[in-house]
Amino acid sequence: MDASVISRFNNEERKILDKSAIKDFATSARRKLIEGVSQKAYLIGISKDCIKEVDIIGDGVRIEINNETVYLTNKENEQRNKLIEQIEQKGYEQVMEEVAYTWFNRIIAIRFMEVNNYLPSEIRILSSEDGDKMEPDAVSQVNSIVDELNLNLDKVYKFQDDNDVNGLFKYIFVKQCNAFGKIMPVMFEKIEDYTELLLPDGLLLEGNVVNDLVNNIDEEDFKNQVEIIGWMYQYYISEKKDKVFADLKKNKKITKENIPAATQLFTPDWIVRYMVENSLGKLWLEGHPDEELQESFKYYLEEAKQESDVEKELEKIRKERSKLSPEDITVLDPAMGSGHILVYAFDVLYQIYVSAGYSERDIPRLILEKNLYGLDIDDRAGQLAYFALIMKARSYSRRLFRDMERNPIELNVCSIQESNGLTKADIEYFANGDDELKIDIEYLVNVFTDAKEYGSIIDVDSI
Template sequence: MQKTRERLVEAIEHENSGEKSWKWCYNQYVSGVGYTIINRLAAFRCMEVRGFLDLPVTQIGESGLTPAAEKVLSESFTVGREESLVVAYHDACEKMQDEIEILFNLRSTHSVIDPKPAHFRKLVEMIDDISDEIWLADDVLGWVYEYYNRPVVEALDSKDTLKAEDVGPANQFYTPHWVVRLLADNSLGKLYIESTGQQSIIPSPESLSRDERKNRIVSPEDAPGVPELCTYMIPDEGNLEAPSFDDPSEIRVLDPACGSGHFLLYAFDVLERIWWAERPNLSRSEIPSKILEHNLYGVDIDLRSCQLSAFNLYLKARTRAEEENVENFEMPNTNIVCADARVADVEEAIDILNQITGEGTRAREAIDEIIAEFQSTEALGSLLDVQGMLSEELMQEQTDLLRWNDDGPHTLNAFLKKLREAVGDRTSDSFSEQNLKSFLNLLVVLTQDYDVALMNPPYGMRGRMPDDVKKYVEEHYQYYPEYYINFFEVCENLTKTHGRVGMLIPWSFMFRKVFESFRTDFVSKDRRFDFLAEFGYDILDNATVGTVGTVVRTGTVGDGEGTFIRLHDVPKAEKEFKFINAAFDDEYDGMVQRRYTRDTSEFSLIPGAPISYWVPKNLRDIYASNTVLDADNADLPERDSIGVVKQGLATGNDSRFFRYFWEVADEESKFPPISKGGSDAWLLPELAGPYFGKTMEKKSNDTTGLGHKILNIISMKV
């Protein structure tokens, strides 16, 4: 009991990544234990409904116990009836921890204590209330992830300032599956097609109906290849470049803010088709584990999301392997890593680093600097600039120092992998040494090259980006401190030449002044829009920001054409249908143009380079004129002006000189109606009465004075 208490105190103190109080750490720890238990129980139920567990842990039978608990009770005389429920749960975690360590690790801080039997029973009874059909869905754990903290998230929505611990929960938005599809199809799917020179096999727009595109069957028989699966892939004109590969194991996909792994799960489906095509002689039963080992990488600041992401990939891989008749699926190490600042709490493991790298070396000092920066900058996550802080020259020196010779690492990433391997061979079960392994995993992931990055990154600037993070971004990144802009910088740095970045992000970068340098560089440097869909609002549940989904080609000359689809005014329930119609059938929706094709370089014709793709080029060309309306206001000092733009007539004090309709005493008021804009436009009928300084004759058919009542309504609307 004393040992457990000491370990519990250590675990609670482990929550403190800064100068936090004991009470704060205690509350954080209790929350962490709670969500870990919920995640494990939800994971076990997903396994049970798929037949992956011989003895269910969360299904209470007629005996009042779970089958696993019944077995425990029959084999032990020292375990009580209610206690057997928790013992069976603990045993099941122990069996799974080697396969999915990040979720089931019983040596982790959140595993020091187990739930009380009474609480455990209530939890599994609540899980029992949910039908098996729901637990069989691929995305069920994504909804568990989003709605577990929904009350917390709703409380944060109204805040202008976020603390570091709030950044993760405040950005828990589940990306709709159809948006994941269109981003992955037009990044990973298209990259593979272009890399192998198979553009001709992309289905033409007219070859599939809208229903066939939306509801294509994803079974191996019905969708045996990338073109059959990726039906939201928009064909391009001409032969475009893509990163080359000799083996599908070389293709790497990163989600730097992976959440519950929605992008990675769909990327798994695409990658499986790539393996089938490129390695036809390899048994299909071996491919799922190879995808997890070689192709998919995820990072998140929130441990609970990492747990669910790793487990979701396990479920996907094991399900596919067993469909290919594998009896004993072996889970490889997943490449899902947690970027919580607490993983840099490695003080007690420093001796291990000293033994391996040599105390006092330049490389050792650089690693210390990274540890210190990351530990002191909460909510940094994937923005940790490893490549900017550890140079290749330092790694070369370290390679020579350790006498790794020709077989040793000669790149930053190879060095970190070698260091991770050496640390893994020497560490014990202490929290600090487990942190060291996790931190090195993070450094490895953030120093690799990737073919594709897919993400729905966090959003936030000014008060919604913690001050420490803002300061770090200003020192290490080029553009204005805004999470999603800086996450794009990370992805661009990590993706290969002609790679792809697919992302769902706010639309503010298209026009806001603070992002002008980003836009200007975007349209003039080696990157370009391959595809952009302007969704507007309502794509993300409970989010209050307009969004766009876009795929960007990195390391590609920017003067190429891209496809732009405008859906900002379409109701949420109709957006997918309108997307399919605009992308593949008709660029017009009645009288409204939905699809545009624009050369990225056109945007630079307008000062500030707003991404106004709906503006025709002949109108943009006007901005190249030597004479403009107001050169000073447009920041074009070299041009001639024909006038000065000013606001025009205004009251200067609307609350004094304007009245709402309920403030007007009667229809004889001297306040005439005025239109001040808004979402509704009303037509003014012919009315009788003294308005605008003259009397209008009352129409004979307006016997009830209805015109005046309508006028009052108009006043109310404006």
């Protein structure tokens, strides 16, 4: 086996994450972002208690807010109308929470990539290589990323003429998120609706979220440590979790919307390694003995001595497993959270593929497409697991993003979705007169009703 791969794997022990700083940042960021998006909503006439009417004028609309007139373009008004629709469906507080988390997610993802030098432009978006500079490199070197991010030069010049650093930063940041939508659509859906309208102002200012992230979290905590994404999420929802349990003591039922906050726990690294090495690792080694590979597994347990009749049965199992190729192995985590177990399984699978003689260039795509599967009831967790696996693959392949632009990778991780909103008319439309298909659709609609409450215990028959 390639000694460099073993060396890399054994050197995965890195500095201990400063979880206190991570927790302080994540809990503070949640409060600040919710406040920030709520303030942006207020400035377009939307609050918890009131949604103001608009007056149509020329090529836009105007709104009277506290004796001041606010003007919106037709596009901005369309975004505002979509926001109002969402509030009517989900409630004001739920929508503000969702938008705040969307921006938190993207900020953390971009920070992880810039620190690890994964951004295609290699120019930092949130910070500067020069630690003494307050202005991000993307702002000071904006001309270098005009083509990469398809920036409008007239807008760029306007921000520069107005000395509007924060405005230019927001414009670049949104464009970078949209650019990643072509590579990682699950993590970076195209931002063009009310989410963009509610992106808070002043993120770079002292005491605001981006500034806090850059200055309060050690860059080393991000370097090749994708598990920081999971810790960030656990701490981000920790205050909501506390509230859910406080309400439970008051006999308030935990709703399915709050199940993720109540149940999300980050599995410690040593437990993950123990589980993966003694399941996936053992599966492979039983059929493909490899002393060097086995020694790289810190938590691997040798098989205990068995009675002769048991040993004979085990030998049959080893013989069967010797026929396995790496591409035959399936690892499923039915409650994947932010993907910690799947990420370490990726490392182990990478070693297995190398030991089997595969080209290192081909391995990352093979693992993502053939070996790793995950489910969760939490949409946010689904995004994080997706992102964590892409980042792990990128750590092994510098060409990954370019390859994914030309030939997208379909990961086998997803969040379970509900069928509650589907009507009989919808079923008729999809069946399009096919009675057998209609029966199948009706079955699936029934099974996935309230699916986010039941999660992976849902039993789906083969159709």
